[in-house]
Amino acid sequence: MEKILEVKELKTSFKTHIGDVKAVRGVTFHVNKGEALGIVGESGCGKSVTMMSIMKLLAENAKIDCKEILFNGEDISKYSEKQMEEIRGEKMGMIFQDPMTSLNPLYTIGEQLIEHYMKHKKASKKEAWEKGIEMLGLVGIPSPEKRMKQYPHEFSGGMRQRAMIAISLMCEPELLIADEPTTALDVTIQAQILDLMKSLKSKLNTAIILITHDLGVVADLCSRINVMYGGVIVETGSAEDIFYRGKHPYTWGLLKSVPDPMKKEKEKLIPIDGQPPDLLKPPVGCPFADRCDYTMKICMENLPPLFDLEDGHKSRCWLCHKNAPKVDRALNELEKVGGR
Numbered sequence: 001m002e003k004i005l006e007v008k009e010l011k012t013s014f015k016t017h018i019g020d021v022k023a024v025r026g027v028t029f030h031v032n033k034g035e036a037l038g039i040v041g042e043s044g045c046g047k048s049v050t051m052m053s054i055m056k057l058l059a060e061n062a063k064i065d066c067k068e069i070l071f072n073g074e075d076i077s078k079y080s081e082k083q084m085e086e087i088r089g090e091k092m093g094m095i096f097q098d099p100m101t102s103l104n105p106l107y108t109i110g111e112q113l114i115e116h117y118m119k120h121k122k123a124s125k126k127e128a129w130e131k132g133i134e135m136l137g138l139v140g141i142p143s144p145e146k147r148m149k150q151y152p153h154e155f156s157g158g159m160r161q162r163a164m165i166a167i168s169l170m171c172e173p174e175l176l177i178a179d180e181p182t183t184a185l186d187v188t189i190q191a192q193i194l195d196l197m198k199s200l201k202s203k204l205n206t207a208i209i210l211i212t213h214d215l216g217v218v219a220d221l222c223s224r225i226n227v228m229y230g231g232v233i234v235e236t237g238s239a240e241d242i243f244y245r246g247k248h249p250y251t252w253g254l255l256k257s258v259p260d261p262m263k264k265e266k267e268k269l270i271p272i273d274g275q276p277p278d279l280l281k282p283p284v285g286c287p288f289a290d291r292c293d294y295t296m297k298i299c300m301e302n303l304p305p306l307f308d309l310e311d312g313h314k315s316r317c318w319l320c321h322k323n324a325p326k327v328d329r330a331l332n333e334l335e336k337v338g339g340r
């Protein structure tokens with residue numbers, strides 16, 4: 001499959017008055033053309049910083065270091081701000097959690113829709129306005145002609161998020177990065193927005209990176225999933241690998257905290273005890289060691305590599321080493337949470 005994005009050995013840290021926060025500590029992954037990749041993990045695990053580093057949208061105290069970031073085969077890691085501006089909005093679209101902070105309250109939805117389109121596509125105002133009406137219709141906003149002339153405060157939360165999606169898709173980007181796009185919405189609207197992203201993906205063949213803390217959100221949309229913890233990818237694989245054959249204790253913890261829609265009776269969800277590691281002084285060993293039920297001596301001393309399992313399924317856990325002593329116990333645990 002052809003890759004639209006390839007990120008190699010990305011490290012991002014933030015300079016603060018108490019030291020450097022190592023938010024992303026060597027992340028390598030790719031996204032194929034037209035596919036949806038989920039990046040899942042608790043807040044502070046480095047998932048949003050990874051994407052903001054790729055887009056070069058971080059504050060001045062950020063330091064990004066990487067081998068390469070290939071977008072359509074071209075290394076964009078060395079691009080100037082001007083070159084990045086040309087890519088952002090046109091070839092890479094973005095949707096954020098809170099549309100109110102991304103939409104400008106002083107401009108109508110129509111004005112915000114046509115701005116980037118006119119700039120990137122060198123289109124006339126009339127052409128851009130027509131395209132805007134078409135996009136609002138495509139994302140399911142009724143009476144798009146009328147809605148074009150309204151301001152963000154005249155839209156409901158779900159409609160604002162739809163408008164944001166329309167804005168980010170105006171130039172028909174090849175890659176759409178959606179950072180917690182449904183977190184601020186109620187469950188029904190959340191399902192509608194995810195359905196919408198799914199249908200747009202198949203209509204426009206847009207590749208999507210969906211960033212979320214909620215494994216349940218990625219289940220329906222994403223064919224592959226990266227699970228992040230403590231600034232590194234701890235497990236990666238197909239959605240089936242992660243949901244049915246997960247091999248990392250952190251993934252099991254995430255699965256236990258997601259309600260199973262197939263279960264009729266009320267399910268007891270189990271949160272993961274403990275706190276994520278302090279990334280000012282990241283542990284030398286496994287970042288999950290303090291919260292893991294299977295911690296061994298080696299876990300405290302050495303960061304596990306991403307062990308290759310099969311067909312692109314990888315897990316950064318010493319239990320996947322061929323000589324791991326506690327693997328049977330771990331597999332029993334997997335059976336307990338598996339079979340969803």
Ligand code: SF4
Pocket residue numbers: 248249250286287288289290292293294295296299304316317318319
């Ligand atoms: Fe747990 Fe060790 Fe695996 Fe880390 S490497 S998840 S501490 S068993």
